[in-house]
Amino acid sequence: MKFLRNYLDKIKPNFEAGGKWSSFHSVFEGLESFLFVSNQTSKSGVHIHDAVDSKRVMSIVVISLIPCLLMGIYNTGYQHYLSIGETTGFFDTFIYGILSVLPIVVVSYTVGLGIEFVVAQWKGHEIQEGFLVTGLIIPLIIPVDTPLWMVALATAFAVIFAKEVFGGTGFNIWNVALIARAFLFFAYPSKMSGDSVFVRTAATFGVGGGTVVDSFSGATPLGQIGTATALAPVTDTVGNPLGYWDLFVGLIPGSIGETSTLCIALGAVILLVTGIANWRTMFSVFAGGILTALLFNAIGTTPAMQVNPLEHILLGGFAFGAVFMATDPVTSCRTNKGKYVFGFLVGLFAILVRVLNPGYPEGMMLAILFMNSFAPLIDYAVVETNVKRRKRRKG
Amino acid sequence: MDQVIKLKKGLDINLKGKPQPVRRHAVSSPEYTIYPGDFPGLIPKTAVKPGDRTLAGAALLFDKNRPNIKITSPVSGEVVAVNRGEKRKLLSIVVHADATQESKDFGKKDVQSLSPEAIKQLLAEAGIFAFIRQRPYDIVADPNDRPRDIFVSCFYSAPLAPDTDFILEGEDADFQTGLDALSRLTDGKVYLGVRPTAQAACLTNARNVEVVAFEGAHPAGNVGVQINHIRPVNKGETVWTLQPETVLYIGRLLNRGVADFSRWTALTGSEVNEADRAYYRLLPGTNIEHWVENRICRTNEPLRFISGNVLTGVQIAANGSLHAFDNQITVIPEGDRTHDFFGWIRPGFDQFSVSKTYPAPFLSRLIKKEYPIDARIKGGRRAMILSNEWEKVFPMDVLPEFLIRAILSNDIDKMENLGIYEVAPEDFALCEFADASKMELQAIVRRGLDLIYKENQ
Known part of the structure; x- marks a missing residue:
């Protein structure tokens, strides 16, 4: 070297x-510090520094997202060939997935990093690596059929208006990737939900393509539950019933990276072992979700209310949001006690929206963004208890 | 020991280069340098000019606002330089030492026969009072105050720090006299923070004081941490803090009538020959050049010389001097010629980190490995990103992140509410070490303390 x-x-x-x-x-x-750790030495303050820096932290998060990305790529191909009634080998399935998913990742990174570079140059600071994570999460939380120009537009909107205007990584109030998704959801609702966006049935770059089988329905399991009039088992795109194992492995329709609870669990293990994600947040999102689901089970009038907690966790973006987005240290609560409250309410609201909102079957995105807004308030309450304790001990 | 307090938070950085418990002779230094900057809160005025003769214990400087607080010469000799920086800011005074040393005689005194005022006056005159700090603000104490309590942390827990049992050995009488004098200066108590394993007789048999033991990793030895756990400082209260060496200076002054600032100083760090990592008897201001130059094992790489420890010490030149409060010289590699290729993603088995993104925290459970760490920052400065990073190494009932935020936004009410009166920059040194965003927390805290001090005047 x-x-x-x-x-x-x-x-x-x-x-x-x-x-x-x-x-x-x-x-x-940016390039130099990407290749070599900076040789700059400390000029004031402590003389030695921990080897960790934000580049390392962000790259570990990226690594933890890789299983979800690979599974998302494979699943895109799998859903495609399942829907057109063809059986292909692993390799062909994967190739189709790569051709469908990679352009989205490339667009997201190009647009986001482009803005990041320009802003860094303009403000005269270093390039911040926060977008390395955001740029990979955005493709994983949108349907595979999202047009590339929409991806570009949403990424640009989120990076500029949810991050840079606040001052860059560390100053944003809302999770940047979720803002991108929320932008798409409110600007182009027809491309973000429904039966036709989660499974790509057309050919991609000349690969795949064909007529879908007669029994095809592109609805996600959550979508099926949301529109059901009576509790029926969820099915795959061609009508076969799905068991818990299928839902856990994740060969089901959904946003690109959110379907496989198995891969999300792998990512969660990486984040928890390295201590990057806080276990308190993650744990309490699940606790909040499970308790709320149980509560609805007890009431149990509509099909959505009867979905058991395990299904809630396996379906949709609940697990993905809990592991990768609720735990975002910048936008969640910063105090440990606050993290319990924050996580619990994220879980609660996610299930609440899922069950009670008739228009849209998923609630994780809105729940996290909603709680992002309240995180400072929760922290304020926690900090006040410390302040009160200090005032009380006087005399 | 009256009680044992166990601290769970903290971090012992297993740095290479610990001192061996061996006493050695240092080469005597021709020049001694006194840095007024070592005494925060003091506005220095010179009492001498180049060419003047001085005795050991005679004033070189005094405080502009409280002229009875003096900083005295550690040696007798000739003042050879008064160095000033921008806006004539006084940087240092250099004294060329005589071959035979003469000390100013303050007369032997009996503690019990002196009034508290007389004790304070005597300490100020001999230049010892300037070594007493106060909380809030972590500045030189005010002799007109009567502090609520006095705290002496009698062990150092910073990386490679000297062992107090060793450096206090054989000075039991002076130490106890010092404690007796301190107990006259407060209506409260004199607290000694010690290790549960403390051996030194002067600590285990100390009278007129309350001894509290602290278990746990660094910063357990920081007096601020000890105060927070024993009896925290509230708004409007003042406590004094001292190093154990200062207690010795007080004892020597009263028992022998001289201002004797000599202390056992450890030569430490990965770049010092293993055999030379020992304790040497030095005075503050000692020029380290001749003492250290033959004791370095690597000379072809740039080195960093630190007066003090790697967390709170000051960088000095290879021919720099020991600063007033320090009892340790640390030599580490500078590291500016090191370019780690893809360092941010390599496993990094040779890197020390408290973060579990490196193997170090896992390895530390299996093997005791000593790390040579250089002075690189190892990353770019960022905004606060990770949460809970600082709390893990901050064993006080203070929320470090929110206090730092209050300081950054100059919000005085919030600073008060969040406990700025209890902290000193050194308490944030470990946070600064562990911070992935590489913020200069000690400097931020110092700025906050200065601001609130000015505001409260």
Whole structure:
């Protein structure tokens, strides 16, 4: 790596103030610190620093999302060939999935990082790696049939209006990826829900394609429950009943990365072992969801009310949201006690929306965004108890 | 021991280069440098000019607002330089030491026969009072105050810090005299924070004081942490804090009539020869050049010399001097020639981290590994992103993140409410070490303390 280092050292002066490419300073800095850990030493304050930095933290989150991404790619192909009644090998299925999903990932990263680079250069700060995570979550929480221009538009909207206007990573109030999804949901509702967006039936770049089988329905299991008049077992796209195991593995219709609870669990293990996601938030989202579901089970008048807690966790975006988005340290509560409250209410509201809202079967997105808004208030209450304790002990 | 307090939060950084319990002779230093910046809250005025003769214990500086607080020379000799920086800010005074040392005689005193006022006056005159700090603000104490309590943390828990049992050995009488004097200066108690395993007779048999033992990792030895667990400082209250060495200075002054600031100083750090990592008898201001130069094992790499420990110490040059409060010199690699390729994603078995994104926290349960750590920041400065990172190494009933936020937004009411009167910059040193966003928390806290001090005047 000596060669690369020497080359960087050689071209570095061009990017510094006064150099001919100084307007690309932040791009160069971003690339250099991507290749090599900065050799800058401390000038004041502590003399030694922990080896961890935000690049490492964000890359671990990206790694934890990889199982969901791979499963999402495979599932996209699987749903496609299942729906057109063809049996293909693993490889073909995967290729179809890659061709469908990769463009979305590329668009999301290109648009988001592009904005990030421009803003970094403009404000004269370093490129922040927060978008590495956001840029991968956005493709995973939208339907595979979302047009690419919509992905670009939503990403740009979210990065600019939910992050950069607040000051960048660390200052945002709402989870940036969810803002992108909410933007799409409210701007283009027909592309974000219903029976025709979660399973790609058309050919992609000339691969796949065909006529769907007669019994085809592209509704997600949650969609099926939402529109059902009586409690019936959920089915796959061609009408076969789905068991808990199918739902857990995740070969079911849904947003790209949210279907496999198994892969989400793998990601959760990585996040919890490395301590990046806080277990308090994750645990209490599930606790809130399960208790609310049980409560509705006890009332149990509509089919949606009768869905048991396990199904609620396996279906839709509940697990994905609990593991990857409710735990976002910037937008969730920052105090430990607050995290319990925050998580519990996210779980509660997600199930509440799912069960009681007739128009849209999923509630996780709205629940997290809603609680993001209230996180500072919860923290305020927790901080006040510390303040009161300090005032009381006087005398 | 009256009670044992167990602290769960904290972190012992297993740095390479611990001092061996061996006493060695240091090469004597020709020049001694006194830095007024070591005494926060003091506005220094010079009492001498270049060319003046001085005795050990005679004033070099005094405080502009409280002229009876003096900073005195550690040695007798000739003042050779008064160094000033921008806006004529006084940076340092250099004294060239005489071959034979003469001390200013303050006369032996009996503690019980002196009034508290007389004790304070004597300490101020001898330059020892400047070594007493107060909370709130973590500044030099005010001799006109009568503090609620006095706290002495009698162990150092920072990385590679000297062992108090070792450095206090053989000075039992002076230590006890110092404690007796301190107990006259407060209506409350004098608290000694010790390790449950403390051996030194002067600690285990200390009289006129309350001894409280602390178990747990660094910062258990920080006096601020100890105060928070023993009897926290409320708004309007003042307590004084001292190092155990300062207690010795007081004892020596009363028992022998001299201002003797000599202390056992540990030479530590991964870049010091293993055999030379020992304790040396030094005075504050000692120029380390001749003492340290032959004791370094690596000379072809850039090195960092620190007066004090790696968390709160000051960087000094290879020919720099020991700062007033320090009893440790640390030498670590600078590291600015190291370029880790893809360091942010490599497993990093050789890296020390408290974060579980590195193997270090898992390895520490299996093997005791010492890490040589260099001075690199290892990342870019970011806004606060991860939560709960600081709390894990901050064993006080204070919410560090919210206090820092209050300081950053100059919100004085909030700072008060969130406990700024209880903290000192050093309490945030571990947070600063562990912070993935690489914020300079100690500097932020110092700014907050200065602001609120100015506001309350």
